[in-house]
Amino acid sequence: MGYVAIKGGGRAIEGAAGAAEALRAAEGEDGRPLTLAAIEHQLRLLTSRVVSEGGLYHPRLAALALKQMQGDTLEAAFALRAYRSTKPRLLETPVQDTGRMRLIRRISSAFKDIPDGQMLGPTFDYALRLMRFDLAGESPETFRGIARRFLSQVPETDLPDTFPKVVDALRAEGLLPPAGQPREPAFDITREPLVFPVPRSAALATMARAETGSLLAIAYSNMRGYGDVHPTIAELRVGSLPVMLPHPVTGEPTEAGEVLMTECEVVAMYEEQGSSSVAGGRKPGATEDEGESGGPPVFTLGYGACFGHNETKAISMAILDRALQKGMRDGPSNPSEDPEFVLLHVDGVDSMGFANHYKMPHYVTFQSDMDRLRTTRTKAGGKAAGRNDEGVQS
Amino acid sequence: MNPGYELPQNEAGYSFGFLDEYAKREVRRTVLKAICIPGYQTPYASREMPMGRGFGTGGLQVTLSLVGPGDTVKVIDQGADDSVNAVNLRKFIELTCPHVDTTEHTRDATLIQSRHRVPEMPLTEAQVLVLQVPYPDPLVVVEPSEARRKTMHGEGDYSRLLTKLYEDIVQFDEITISHRYPTRINGHYVIDPSPIPRYDVPQLHQNRALILLGAGREKKIYAVPPYSQADPLAFDDVPFRTEDFTDEYGRRRACARCGAIDSFLDELIDDDGARIWQCSDSDYCNERLAAAGKQEVARA
Numbered sequence: 001m002g003y004v005a006i007k008g009g010g011r012a013i014e015g016a017a018g019a020a021e022a023l024r025a026a027e028g029e030d031g032r033p034l035t036l037a038a039i040e041h042q043l044r045l046l047t048s049r050v051v052s053e054g055g056l057y058h059p060r061l062a063a064l065a066l067k068q069m070q071g072d073t074l075e076a077a078f079a080l081r082a083y084r085s086t087k088p089r090l091l092e093t094p095v096q097d098t099g100r101m102r103l104i105r106r107i108s109s110a111f112k113d114i115p116d117g118q119m120l121g122p123t124f125d126y127a128l129r130l131m132r133f134d135l136a137g138e139s140p141e142t143f144r145g146i147a148r149r150f151l152s153q154v155p156e157t158d159l160p161d162t163f164p165k166v167v168d169a170l171r172a173e174g175l176l177p178p179a180g181q182p183r184e185p186a187f188d189i190t191r192e193p194l195v196f197p198v199p200r201s202a203a204l205a206t207m208a209r210a211e212t213g214s215l216l217a218i219a220y221s222n223m224r225g226y227g228d229v230h231p232t233i234a235e236l237r238v239g240s241l242p243v244m245l246p247h248p249v250t251g252e253p254t255e256a257g258e259v260l261m262t263e264c265e266v267v268a269m270y271e272e273q274g275s276s277s278v279a280g281g282r283k284p285g286a287t288e289d290e291g292e293s294g295g296p297p298v299f300t301l302g303y304g305a306c307f308g309h310n311e312t313k314a315i316s317m318a319i320l321d322r323a324l325q326k327g328m329r330d331g332p333s334n335p336s337e338d339p340e341f342v343l344l345h346v347d348g349v350d351s352m353g354f355a356n357h358y359k360m361p362h363y364v365t366f367q368s369d370m371d372r373l374r375t376t377r378t379k380a381g382g383k384a385a386g387r388n389d390e391g392v393q394s
Numbered sequence: 395m396n397p398g399y400e401l402p403q404n405e406a407g408y409s410f411g412f413l414d415e416y417a418k419r420e421v422r423r424t425v426l427k428a429i430c431i432p433g434y435q436t437p438y439a440s441r442e443m444p445m446g447r448g449f450g451t452g453g454l455q456v457t458l459s460l461v462g463p464g465d466t467v468k469v470i471d472q473g474a475d476d477s478v479n480a481v482n483l484r485k486f487i488e489l490t491c492p493h494v495d496t497t498e499h500t501r502d503a504t505l506i507q508s509r510h511r512v513p514e515m516p517l518t519e520a521q522v523l524v525l526q527v528p529y530p531d532p533l534v535v536v537e538p539s540e541a542r543r544k545t546m547h548g549e550g551d552y553s554r555l556l557t558k559l560y561e562d563i564v565q566f567d568e569i570t571i572s573h574r575y576p577t578r579i580n581g582h583y584v585i586d587p588s589p590i591p592r593y594d595v596p597q598l599h600q601n602r603a604l605i606l607l608g609a610g611r612e613k614k615i616y617a618v619p620p621y622s623q624a625d626p627l628a629f630d631d632v633p634f635r636t637e638d639f640t641d642e643y644g645r646r647r648a649c650a651r652c653g654a655i656d657s658f659l660d661e662l663i664d665d666d667g668a669r670i671w672q673c674s675d676s677d678y679c680n681e682r683l684a685a686a687g688k689q690e691v692a693r694a
Binding site: 009010012013036060061064078079081082084085086087088089189190191192193194195196197340344349350352353354355356357358360361362363364365367368369370371372374375376379380 | 613
């Protein structure tokens, strides 16, 4: 008699990998492997999700991860994170100025007329969600001409490279507290564990690489009434941010590259002067000087930003940032205001890993469970427990 | 991204132990702190590993940070070396740690990574046992907030845990915690000893080996140093009890394969639908068989 429990693990794993690979290529003779460029561009929003949730700005590797994981965003982000674990951190980036973003889109739902105007850009917001059956049989020739035709029709304009930030206008009017200077270095969640209470920068970093759906669900709970942020989008912008790093020789800030990112600033209701919740409150959560209490009431701000083009995520994050600031200051009265609840449950790699680990063998612990149940039932006494025992075990 | 950018074709050259050197050094520092404060859940910035959170990433980070050339590693899951996850982790260690030997024999191993079991064979001072931990905090059953649990640990306040045990006795006439049994280390911190059965808990007490517990997803490392006190929570009049392997006649069940009556048993249904019991620790079972001259012992 062999060892029956869980024999042949090695062969099973190889077989499983082979079966999954075969499904990837199930188109057979007519199939054409996806190119990484096709994934990166044609599925750009998928790639965006993966670079953001993977916490590594590498669209080409993200495309590879999506191809390898057959479109599973959680798995793809996970692969990118694991890749990142092998790389040392070379330097701490200085604060980047998102006012310098080269925009493809920027809107404000707070003001009709914002400095330099609204720019709808690439969005499905006002597209009718009708199936476009013409795409089903799209010819390569038509496809190749699309971008060229679009660019040839775009009029030459004197659009500036950069646009001013809407919140700066609000600040100039005194409706928002002045922008603070960071009072302590940003918390690096890749090098330090979250031990609560955590500073706001730790919350922002955690949310910036959180799973989109998880952030959305908790933010939505706040929007529906488990919370009271009532946001107005002061500005949502999407574009390429030039990344400025100190030159290795001169130390001068030098453009090292650019990252596509989405940034959202929501304005929430103003708060009473002198109440504990005026924006200048000094609490462990606050890392920025956001003005002094005692002045006139001001609006409050929630901030969201992530790699890639992912507006749902940036908006959700901005709402949660505002909710968490309130929770850090006054104590949470809703799940979305509880830093521990939000920050420990939004990471896709952690949550999906743990959900899936239940598929692993739990023979030993289940044996212990049965022991407890049988003993308890025996003690509960009566012949009935003895008879039913067989039923429990099967 | 730069349109001319080409992905490197050969990125397989991972560094020894997969993690970068800074990460391994951080884990080792955390391990040292954990040893200095037995049972204290030491936070660390757990890295993502190329296998799922919950599949042993915490244990693996400890193993990969400690292992060096000359070490011999054994990986078990549910007591067996050939269960899928153990095979997977062992293959990964072999891939990323050249010149490190792996073994299935407890006695030959210098470093043993395990999920859900402590090997039956007594360990030695030269060995390190790394346990994979899903839930590092025994207080999580009575308090969901990590910040509040941290305070409770600091104050040695385990009253709610003891109340839970007491309520079990009132309601079921029995403590219902089957595995992950809360265990006090060196008279202060109560640990979750990972999902080992209660049968294995006495092995933590005064063990000659260093026992390290790594929780990757929850980002904690804690230790039961060699020769530490390890006392499962119990009451004077309700002693701690391990799993009961006696049959209906009051005899200790034996392993159907090697005949052992001193091992933790898996309960199985054989092809005829009959219930049989067999050692969960495959190496222990195989060693006993080898010692008995490869004679299969008749079913008890």
